[in-house]
Amino acid sequence: MAHLEARYNSDPSRNWCRPLPDKQITIGKLTKNADWVVDWDPKVSGNSGYHVLVEWRDDKLFVKRRLLPEPTRNPVFYGGQPIDTFELPINGHFVIGDTRFTVLDDSQTPQRVERTEVDFPRDKVQRLTYGDPNLQLNALAELPGMIRQLPNDDILAEMVINSLLRGVSQAEGAAVVMLGPESTESEPKVIVRYSTRRGANPERLLYPSRKLAYKAISSRMSVLHIFQQMSNDEKPSFTAMPENEWAICTPLLDGASVGWGLYLAGRLPHEVKSKDSVERSPELTHDVKFCELVADLFSSIREMRALQAHAAQLERFFPRNVLRELLGKGLKDGMLDAKPCTVTVLFCDLRGSCRIAEKGQDDLVALWDTVSEALGIMTSAIMENNGVVGDFQGDAAMGFWGWPTSSEDQIEQAARAAQIIRRKFAQYAERPAHRLRGFACGVGLAHGTAIAGRIGTIDQFKIGVFGPVVNLAARLESLTKKFGVPILVDEAIAGYLGDTRPEFPCRTLARVVPHNMTAPVMVSELLLPAGEPGGMKEVHRLDFKAAQNEFQQGRWDAARRKLVFADGPTKILKAFMSRHGDRPPQGWDGVVTLEGI
Numbered sequence: 398m399a400h401l402e403a404r405y406n407s408d409p410s411r412n413w414c415r416p417l418p419d420k421q422i423t424i425g426k427l428t429k430n431a432d433w434v435v436d437w438d439p440k441v442s443g444n445s446g447y448h449v450l451v452e453w454r455d456d457k458l459f460v461k462r463r464l465l466p467e468p469t470r471n472p473v474f475y476g477g478q479p480i481d482t483f484e485l486p487i488n489g490h491f492v493i494g495d496t497r498f499t500v501l502d503d504s505q506t507p508q509r510v511e512r513t514e515v516d517f518p519r520d521k522v523q524r525l526t527y528g529d530p531n532l533q534l535n536a537l538a539e540l541p542g543m544i545r546q547l548p549n550d551d552i553l554a555e556m557v558i559n560s561l562l563r564g565v566s567q568a569e570g571a572a573v574v575m576l577g578p579e580s581t582e583s584e585p586k587v588i589v590r591y592s593t594r595r596g597a598n599p600e601r602l603l604y605p606s607r608k609l610a611y612k613a614i615s616s617r618m619s620v621l622h623i624f625q626q627m628s629n630d631e632k633p634s635f636t637a638m639p640e641n642e643w644a645i646c647t648p649l650l651d652g653a654s655v656g657w658g659l660y661l662a663g664r665l666p667h668e669v670k671s672k673d674s675v676e677r678s679p680e681l682t683h684d685v686k687f688c689e690l691v692a693d694l695f696s697s698i699r700e701m702r703a704l705q706a707h708a709a710q711l712e713r714f715f716p717r718n719v720l721r722e723l724l725g726k727g728l729k730d731g732m733l734d735a736k737p738c739t740v741t742v743l744f745c746d747l748r749g750s751c752r753i754a755e756k757g758q759d760d761l762v763a764l765w766d767t768v769s770e771a772l773g774i775m776t777s778a779i780m781e782n783n784g785v786v787g788d789f790q791g792d793a794a795m796g797f798w799g800w801p802t803s804s805e806d807q808i809e810q811a812a813r814a815a816q817i818i819r820r821k822f823a824q825y826a827e828r829p830a831h832r833l834r835g836f837a838c839g840v841g842l843a844h845g846t847a848i849a850g851r852i853g854t855i856d857q858f859k860i861g862v863f864g865p866v867v868n869l870a871a872r873l874e875s876l877t878k879k880f881g882v883p884i885l886v887d888e889a890i891a892g893y894l895g896d897t898r899p900e901f902p903c904r905t906l907a908r909v910v911p912h913n914m915t916a917p918v919m920v921s922e923l924l925l926p927a928g929e930p931g932g933m934k935e936v937h938r939l940d941f942k943a944a945q946n947e948f949q950q951g952r953w954d955a956a957r958r959k960l961v962f963a964d965g966p967t968k969i970l971k972a973f974m975s976r977h978g979d980r981p982p983q984g985w986d987g988v989v990t991l992e993g994i
Contacts (some may be wrong), residue, residue, distance in 0.1 A: 398588060399487065399835045400452055400501045403435050411437040413555055414501065414572075414592040414603070417453035424449050424498075428552060439493025440471040446487065448493055449473055458500050459486040471503065505941040510625045511609070515675045516620040517685050527690075528683030529566075536564030537694075554591035557695045561661060562593065562807040564691070565684050570594035570603035571936050574610050574646070576656040585611035590657075600940055605660045606644055613646035614658045619685050621645045623669055641668075647688045651696035653703035659692045677979070693902050715785055715801075733801060733860075735850025740799035740862055741811040741842065741890070742870040745818055747771045747792040748837040748878075754775065767832045768792045771822075775838075778817040782810040785849075787862050795870070797862045800849035808844060812923055815840045817836075819883045823931055837883070841873030842923065846887040858957050869918065872911035876920060880906060882967020884923040891921035904938050906966045907989040916965050917988045937962070945970070 398416055403424075405411035415433060425431030426443035435441045435448075444446040448469050452459045462481040472479035474492040485491065488568055490499040494622045501782040517525075526532055554573045561571045571593060575587030591601045606622060622644050644662040646697040666680045675681055708720060747768065772794055776786050779796030783804065788795040796814065798807035818840055827834040847864030873885040886894075886903065894901045902924040908917050927933035944959035953974050960967045973989050 398502070399456075399458070400589065400592075401451065401458065401466070402499045402501055403433075403496055403497070405435075405437045405496050408437065410595055413595050414589065414594075415551065416588055417451075417458065417500075417859050419453065421450055421452045423447035423804070423970055424451060428549065432553060434555075435493075435496055436747070438496045441496065442469045442471070445469070445633040456487070457877060458489070459483075460485060460491060467632055469596055486700075489882060492637060503905050511606070511622040511828040513623040513669070513672050513675055513857060514612075515621045515672050516616070517621065517689075519618065521920075522619060522686060522689050525682050525686040526679075527686050528680070532566065532919060533564040533687055536560050537691075549593065550702075553695075553698065555593070557659070557691060558591060560595050560743050561659060561688065561691045564687050565663065566663060567680065568595075568661050568684070569899045570662050572603055572605055574605050574614075574658050574660045576611060580611060582611060582615070584853040587611070591662075603660075605646070605662070609644055609971040610646050614648045614656060615641040617648050619645060619647040619689055621675065621681060623665070623675060623687060625725060645685055647685075647692040649692055649696040649699065651700040651703075654696055655698045659688055659695065661688055680904065702957055715780075719774075723964060733851040735852065735861075735863075736800075737846060738798045738800045738803065738849055738850055739845070740847045741807045741844045742787075742795065742797045742847070742867050743811050743815060744783065744795050744867075744874045745775045745793060745815075746760045746874050748841050750841060763832075767836075770832060771836065771838070774821045778814040778821070782814040782817070784810060785860055795862075795867070797867075798848065800862070808890055809901065811842055812890070815842055815884045815923060816925060819925065819931070822883075823890075823907060839874045839877035840923075841870045841875070841877065842884065842886040842890050843867075843870040843873060844887060845869070853881075868914070869911070870952065872914060876909070876991075878921070879965075880920075880969060882906075882922045885920050886922070886923050890923075894923075899935075902933070902935070902938055904933070904941050906965075906971065907945070908949070908987045909991060911991050917986075938990075941966070946984060948974075949987045951985050953979050955983060 400414050400416050402414040413433075422433055423431045424435060424441075425447035426432045426434065426436055426438070426441045428434055430443070431447040437984075442463065446469075447463055447468065448471075449463065450461045460473065460475070460483055463469050464481065471494055475483045475485075483491070485500050487500055487502045490497055491497070522527070539556060539560060558571045558573060562568055565571075573590040573592070575588050575590055577588050580586040580833060587605055587607045587610045589603075589605065594603050603981065606624075609620060609622045612918075618949065624644070625644055642663075642665045644660065646657045646661075649657040649659070661684065663684075667678070669675055669678060669681075742816065772789065773792040779794070781784055784796040784798050785800065786794065787797050797812075798804060798811050804810065818838060819948060822833065822836065822838045823971060825831045826836060828834055845864070845866035845868045847862050848868050849862040850860070852859055852861050869887055873887060877883060877885050885906075891903045891905065894903050896903075903921045905919060905921045908919045910917050924938065927935045927938070940959060941962060944956050947953070947956035947959060948970055957971065957974060957979065960971060969991070
């Protein structure tokens with residue numbers, strides 16, 4: 398695999414070596430402007446932007462100096478000449494300031510043969526002691542700042558490896574390694590994610606023992622190898638640090654770093670001939686102990702970063718208390734997987750956006766701002782009431798309750814969210830200068846069984862809910878236009894809320910067959926509490942309930958006498974009765990057909 402090494406000629410201890418990915422990488426002095434940082438060289442561009450862009454493809458490194466919006470102050474030298482764009486082969490190099498960048502390839506590196514192997518299970522490591530306390534405490538001094546900053550993976554690896562080298566004076570090099578895909582004991586594949594080394598000789602490279610790395614990472618315990626010396630014929634032109642007589646590999650044990658490890662190599666302080674002599678060597682056992690400590694700290698930081706990244710993704714969907722519960726359970730595997738559950742679905746659509754869209758072709762930004770504010774009202778109401786934002790469809794939003802954690806009061810939470818949405822839109826519609834003036838919304842609520850959960854990959858996914866209940870919620874929202882009411886709910890929700898919940902009053906409207914559905918549904922309106930602006934007096938709700946009951950029973954004369962209201966549902970029922978000559982059709986089943994009304 399090809400790597401790029403950066404080494405400061407003025408201080409060769411300042412260096413790094415990273416694998417070249419199949420994408421463009423920027424190199425500069427500051428993390429805010431570059432993917433890979435060379436912070437030791439004053440001639441590498443910093444505040445003005447990155448210095449060079451590199452890309453590995455077709456077994457060559459393509460290098461391009463930044464020229465826009467303004468050229469870098471210092472040139473890039475290739476072959477001793479300042480050149481802005483060029484290609485580098487394996488073992489080729491270019492220079493910026495006093496830093497040399499070299500393309501390396503470890504695919505042909507011969508593997509060292511171990512003379513002695515010593516395993517260090519966790520219980521054995523716990524009995525070991527640390528070496529020089531002052532040296533190792535100073536080496537770890539930067540880690541608290543590292544935890545606070547939580548830098549990106551490359552900077553984090555660099556800081557950890559530098560701390561590791563500072564704490565082990567006899568070490569010659571260190572690396573963050575990981576097992577490659579399809580790695581086996583007979584054919585171990587090891588990827589060096591970051592490495593650095595001491596000394597000024599540019600031909601001394603750290604290529605970890607693949608056998609050692611595989612053994613330590615797969616067995617999940619530290620392993621130490623004492624190597625045989627290589628003959629001159631075995632040494633490649635770019636040697637794998639042949640003077641390194643020992644190496645330690647310690648695995649990272651957190652869930653975010655499966656297959657990762659720390660690799661440390663150096664020279665023996667004295668002759669070691671057997672496993673017993675290794676275990677009696679305080680210098681080597683001290684190094685194992687310190688390597689385990691740094692690996693544990695590295696694991697904890699990476700796990701914290703993974704949790705924060707995961708939490709940031711989940712914040713788009715989950716309210717804070719649901720997210721806290723999920724994180725408190727450790728986001729176990731499968732917790733977010735799609736599964737059958739009982740849910741309450743809310744579907745909300747903006748009214749008036751089509752009209753403004755026809756007039757707003759010349760000001761789409763203003764139109765989008767209006768739609769965004771409307772969607773913000775919907776999603777805030779959903780999440781403030783512990784719902785999950787499931788989807789957006791143009792100027793409509795969908796939320797649901799009952800997943801990933803079940804809730805006995807999910808219907809109340811959904812009903813409360815619907816009422817909040819209605820109040821907000823009514824409030825803003827009356828403000829002359831508000832961008833939502835003249836807009837309204839329709840809300841449909843349905844309750845039932847669905848499949849809810851995560852769809853996609855671990856990095857790119859969406860939260861969704863699927864099933865007839867979702868379609869029903871959307872159809873109920875559409876029916877709010879026909880009935881001229883803000884919120885419609887299905888029979889399950891109306892039956893649950895009943896007549897004894899003054900904060901969630903409902904009135905049954907009609908049994909209808911929604912568009913593209915075959916089974917009739919009894920739809921009800923969710924009202925605001927009596928006495929609240931926009932609410933219905935309780936006596937009027939009960940009067941309508943009595944009229945609707947007469948209508949369902951086929952006593953249309955009595956129903957018409959009691960339908961004294963001038964609202965949408967009353968007009969629907971009166972129009973249906975008039976169309977049938979004020980007599981229930983033969984075989985009356987209580988279903989109102991809305992076509993032609």
